[in-house]
Amino acid sequence: MRLLPFLASALVTIGVIFVLNTQLSIGPTKSPKLGYFLSPQHGFWKNAEKVNTNFDATLVVNELKGEVDVYLDDRLVPHIYADHDEDAYFVQGYLHAKFRLWQMDFQTRLAAGRLSEIAGADKLPIDRFFRRLGMVYGAEKTEENINASNPVMKATVDAYTAGVNAYLKQLAPEDLPFEFKLMNYQPEQWTPKKTYLFLMFMSYDLTGRSATTDLQLTNTRDFLGYDLFNKLYTNLQDSLDPIIPKGTVYQKPSIVPIKPANADSNYLFHSSSVASNVQEAPDAPNKNNGSNNWAVSGSKTKSGRPILCSDPHLGLNLPSLWYEIQITTPTHSTYGASFPGSPAVIIGFNDSLAWGVTNAGRDVLDYYELKFKDSTENEYWFNGEWKSVTKRKEVIKVKDSADVIEEIPMTHWGPAMYDAHYQNPQSKGRNLAVKWTAHNASTGVETFYQLNRAKNYDDYIKAISLWTCPGQNFVLATKSGDIAIKQQGSFVARWERQGDFIMPGQDSAYDWQGIIPNAENPTIKNPVRGFVSSANQKPTEATYPYYLGTASSFPLYRGISVNKQLSAMSLITPQDMQALQTNNYNVFAATARPALMKYIQTDKLSTNAKRMVEELTHWNLFNEEGSKGITVFKIIWDSIEQAVWGDELAGSPIPLTKPDDYVILDQMLKDSNWSIADDIRTKDKIENFKDQVTLGVENATKKLLALEKENKITWALFKATRVLHLTKIPALSRMNLPIGGGMNIINATTDVHGPSWRMIVHLTDEIEAYGLYPGGQSGNPGSPYYDSFVDYWAAGKYYRLLFLSKEKLTQNDRTKWHIKFKTA
Amino acid sequence: MKIIISILLSALLAYAIGIYGNLPWWSFVVTNLIVAIVIPQKSFHSFLIGFLSIGLLWGGLAIGIDQGNHHILATKVANILPLKGSYISLIVLTSFVGALLGGLASLTGSFIKMK
Numbered sequence A: 001m002r003l004l005p006f007l008a009s010a011l012v013t014i015g016v017i018f019v020l021n022t023q024l025s026i027g028p029t030k031s032p033k034l035g036y037f038l039s040p041q042h043g044f045w046k047n048a049e050k051v052n053t054n055f056d057a058t059l060v061v062n063e064l065k066g067e068v069d070v071y072l073d074d075r076l077v078p079h080i081y082a083d084h085d086e087d088a089y090f091v092q093g094y095l096h097a098k099f100r101l102w103q104m105d106f107q108t109r110l111a112a113g114r115l116s117e118i119a120g121a122d123k124l125p126i127d128r129f130f131r132r133l134g135m136v137y138g139a140e141k142t143e144e145n146i147n148a149s150n151p152v153m154k155a156t157v158d159a160y161t162a163g164v165n166a167y168l169k170q171l172a173p174e175d176l177p178f179e180f181k182l183m184n185y186q187p188e189q190w191t192p193k194k195t196y197l198f199l200m201f202m203s204y205d206l207t208g209r210s211a212t213t214d215l216q217l218t219n220t221r222d223f224l225g226y227d228l229f230n231k232l233y234t235n236l237q238d239s240l241d242p243i244i245p246k247g248t249v250y251q252k253p254s255i256v257p258i259k260p261a262n263a264d265s266n267y268l269f270h271s272s273s274v275a276s277n278v279q280e281a282p283d284a285p286n287k288n289n290g291s292n293n294w295a296v297s298g299s300k301t302k303s304g305r306p307i308l309c310s311d312p313h314l315g316l317n318l319p320s321l322w323y324e325i326q327i328t329t330p331t332h333s334t335y336g337a338s339f340p341g342s343p344a345v346i347i348g349f350n351d352s353l354a355w356g357v358t359n360a361g362r363d364v365l366d367y368y369e370l371k372f373k374d375s376t377e378n379e380y381w382f383n384g385e386w387k388s389v390t391k392r393k394e395v396i397k398v399k400d401s402a403d404v405i406e407e408i409p410m411t412h413w414g415p416a417m418y419d420a421h422y423q424n425p426q427s428k429g430r431n432l433a434v435k436w437t438a439h440n441a442s443t444g445v446e447t448f449y450q451l452n453r454a455k456n457y458d459d460y461i462k463a464i465s466l467w468t469c470p471g472q473n474f475v476l477a478t479k480s481g482d483i484a485i486k487q488q489g490s491f492v493a494r495w496e497r498q499g500d501f502i503m504p505g506q507d508s509a510y511d512w513q514g515i516i517p518n519a520e521n522p523t524i525k526n527p528v529r530g531f532v533s534s535a536n537q538k539p540t541e542a543t544y545p546y547y548l549g550t551a552s553s554f555p556l557y558r559g560i561s562v563n564k565q566l567s568a569m570s571l572i573t574p575q576d577m578q579a580l581q582t583n584n585y586n587v588f589a590a591t592a593r594p595a596l597m598k599y600i601q602t603d604k605l606s607t608n609a610k611r612m613v614e615e616l617t618h619w620n621l622f623n624e625e626g627s628k629g630i631t632v633f634k635i636i637w638d639s640i641e642q643a644v645w646g647d648e649l650a651g652s653p654i655p656l657t658k659p660d661d662y663v664i665l666d667q668m669l670k671d672s673n674w675s676i677a678d679d680i681r682t683k684d685k686i687e688n689f690k691d692q693v694t695l696g697v698e699n700a701t702k703k704l705l706a707l708e709k710e711n712k713i714t715w716a717l718f719k720a721t722r723v724l725h726l727t728k729i730p731a732l733s734r735m736n737l738p739i740g741g742g743m744n745i746i747n748a749t750t751d752v753h754g755p756s757w758r759m760i761v762h763l764t765d766e767i768e769a770y771g772l773y774p775g776g777q778s779g780n781p782g783s784p785y786y787d788s789f790v791d792y793w794a795a796g797k798y799y800r801l802l803f804l805s806k807e808k809l810t811q812n813d814r815t816k817w818h819i820k821f822k823t824a
Numbered sequence B: 001m002k003i004i005i006s007i008l009l010s011a012l013l014a015y016a017i018g019i020y021g022n023l024p025w026w027s028f029v030v031t032n033l034i035v036a037i038v039i040p041q042k043s044f045h046s047f048l049i050g051f052l053s054i055g056l057l058w059g060g061l062a063i064g065i066d067q068g069n070h071h072i073l074a075t076k077v078a079n080i081l082p083l084k085g086s087y088i089s090l091i092v093l094t095s096f097v098g099a100l101l102g103g104l105a106s107l108t109g110s111f112i113k114m115k
Helices: A005-019 A032-039 A085-112 A121-133 A135-148 A153-169 A179-181 A192-207 A210-224 A226-232 A263-268 A444-453 A457-464 A555-568 A574-581 A587-599 A609-618 A629-649 A663-670 A690-712 A715-717 A789-794 A806-811 B002-017 B028-038 B045-066 B072-080 B087-112
Strands: A058-062 A070-074 A078-082 A290-295 A307-315 A324-327 A333-338 A347-352 A353-359 A365-369 A379-382 A384-388 A390-398 A399-411 A416-418 A431-435 A472-478 A483-488 A522-524 A531-534 A754-755 A758-762 A768-772 A814-822
Touching: A005 A032, A005 A379, A032 A179, A032 B087, A058 A353, A070 A085, A070 A379, A078 A085, A078 A806, A085 A135, A085 A153, A085 A192, A085 A324, A085 A814, A121 A390, A121 A399, A121 A416, A135 A153, A135 A192, A135 A574, A135 A758, A135 A806, A153 A192, A153 A333, A153 A444, A153 A629, A192 A444, A210 A333, A210 A365, A210 A629, A226 A629, A290 A399, A290 A483, A290 A522, A290 A555, A307 A324, A307 A347, A307 A472, A347 A399, A347 A444, A347 A758, A353 A758, A384 B028, A399 A416, A431 A690, A444 A457, A457 A472, A472 A531, A483 A531, A531 A555, A555 A574, A555 A587, A574 A758, A574 A768, A587 A609, A587 A629, A587 A690, A609 A690, A629 A690, A629 A715, A806 A814, B002 B045, B002 B087, B028 B045, B028 B087, B045 B087, B072 B087
Parallel strands: A058 A814, A078 A324
Antiparallel strands: A070 A078, A070 A814, A290 A307, A290 A353, A290 A531, A307 A754, A307 A758, A324 A333, A333 A347, A347 A353, A353 A472, A365 A431, A379 A384, A390 A399, A416 A431, A472 A483, A483 A522, A758 A768
16 A cells, blocks of 8 residues: 555545535525536436426325325326325325425525525525514414314315425435525425415515505605605595495495594604614515406306406516416315415316405504613503513524524514614614514415315305405306405404504504404405406495505506406407406506696607607507517606606605605696696796606606617517526526516516416306416426426417316326325 | 456446435445455556546436436526536536546545555
8 A cells, every 4th residue: 555645645535525515605605515416316417307207106105095196287287186185185285395395495484584594694684574574473373273273274284294294205315306406405394384384475475565665654754744745645546446346335334443532643743763773674575466357247258157367466486386286076176276385276266166366455564663661672661551571582593603593572562573683774773563464373274275165156255254364355256157256354444544654552542443344345246247356456445434555555557457448348258368368558558648748848859859759659558578669658757757756755865665656647637737746956946747747758768768779678678577586596597588568567567577377267067267377387497397388478378277077187188197196 | 458347347336326315426436446446557547447437427427317308407507507508518517527536536546455
């Protein structure tokens, strides 16, 4: 043996192993362990799925009561046929895990405030935000409630959990999903709590905007004063076309909330300014987290049978939030979009009826300002005395770093989210407790469990009556010919403007005075006009006896568009509905363009600006992929807004919320000398809409010329719609999709947001259904099924959904593979 | 001839031990080492044997997988790693990383029992 060369060579070998087995820092991120990642028998190559993979399999599983057959169709949609309901949910859990394991892990880590554990201290702001908001607290309460009082739901979620874990048990280390290898961590056992955490995340996504906007509106009110605020952020929407048609008569409310006597001085007109200690918060959920849904009765269709459509608008991600599935057992046969992470179908249809949801947008989250006795935060002033808190401890594990511990004071209102230890630029040093309906134990999963089995209108009402948060507009169409829509959730009975701003937390007079009884939630069945619809607008006109919350939570124009189109249609076919769901007509621009034209002083414009106005004039008002007119319109409109209220909002040390589009437009249509149009910075001149619109066009032209130069002026290139991987890594995402649509458009596709599942169900004897989502059934970036629906979706095309009995499905050409689950 | 046998044996054992996903990805270091002890070679030859055996194994496996996958994942990974989306570069990198370590392992083994 040659000792020295041996030692030298051994040392170098060990050194190379070490380097190849370490995550190296590259800027803020970490590389994978390169040797492991590249190893063809261990690393990412194992995830490079054969394009002609055969998914046939026979699996022996101890936990099942009977055999289960799963057939996968050519789009990799599973059709589960089970003899027992619990077996079906077991298999659903197994399949979710088989195709979407990493996503399920990641999304529930996000909800639980546990990203730092895998990604390091960079993720602490988002983890702390979710911990302090009470995400884990809410999930725990739901779990306790279901375990204590709902044996059927407990069994359902337990079966689903066992299915996920059965997959994990047989998962070989080399077959770990790609992202685990990339980020170098291991999956965990699934638990029911993770399912409830996922549902908490949906509550946050759909009602959590108030956690940010209540602060922003308060700061904006403080900056402007209540009177000016009330002009710019008015609750009046002149052109509203509500979900429940105008003229509907509402019964007397059973709760009449009383505005506290000192509310004007201590709340509405109150203004505070405190020092701030800055910590970044995550972005608020998208304002347009909304959706369209509608159903038309047989009187309006060619077949004489109802058609139901639903397209939830959410952040567009890969892997998709949705996973298509058919579940057939002796109790029901249901098809639709499910959430990887939760049992049952969320939006879909069964052999009797179809249902869909849109977000209600009602305010169910409020802040209360606390006064602590001292810096220990052990006592706070409430109803004239010092009251004790309990402290909730949240431990955040941080990769390569020490744990971070949050001690959250729990008060009468809820968790004291903001205190001396946690602030962001908008909380401005205040101590704020958060009260949110999502903190109340929910049994939301039971609503879907029952809807999956519902046979008629009464079953639907019973199922949705259990729904608390996030409030939704549930639309229904049945084979027997009924159509209906109901806004359902736990909605707070509020006095006017209650909870729009931070409320005083020292006085129980500001507390919620009740939850509106389900029977008084806005609802309509089989209306004369032959259709029901919702698009996140206000559910009712002002005659509804309860305060709905700040109008800026309710997008106005999509609803107008949908109702206008549906009213005009007759002899409707599913193909007409496809055209409607992907319709790009811009009803906002149709209203705004004539108003603009009225105010533009063409003689004062430069040659280029005149050319842009010309472009705008000739635009066909459709947000088409190749349209230039919509880009011109958007940039001009934004510039005008900036000219109109840029002056009022200027000088604030923190960003303020921008007033809504309809506020200016409604004023433009009725008053050319609206006082807000004046630029308050020019003391010697009073500007009106004529001046501001002309200035806006001139300013916009500069931006438009730059866009022309970059060749980004056509709409799809300008808005650059993308479906982002959950890590936002571009290589795993689909960028720059050729698609039209946008804000205020029925085809509500913006840059990173839009129709996340398009479904059309024709309730004929044999149900005729169409649908797709911008993703693919496999969550594996190495699979051809990872993004297989994206191009079709962008092109506005649809797949015919296979919803068949076991006998018919096994004979269908599109059925490709069979996975058999056997008992031991 | 002995060199070719060593290469084939090293590659075969490396492949066999790689089937066990619970063992570390670098387990072939041990098998290469053993082959280098059992079939002694000159140091330079040993390095070459180790280099070629794992380089060919990893490269070959990667090419086979990539063909069956129509370059879907390799193209994505070659965009995440700074390889400008070239699946060929990624295969070369994969092969080289395995080869380098394989060569070092066999070289180390060769010093234990010098001919």
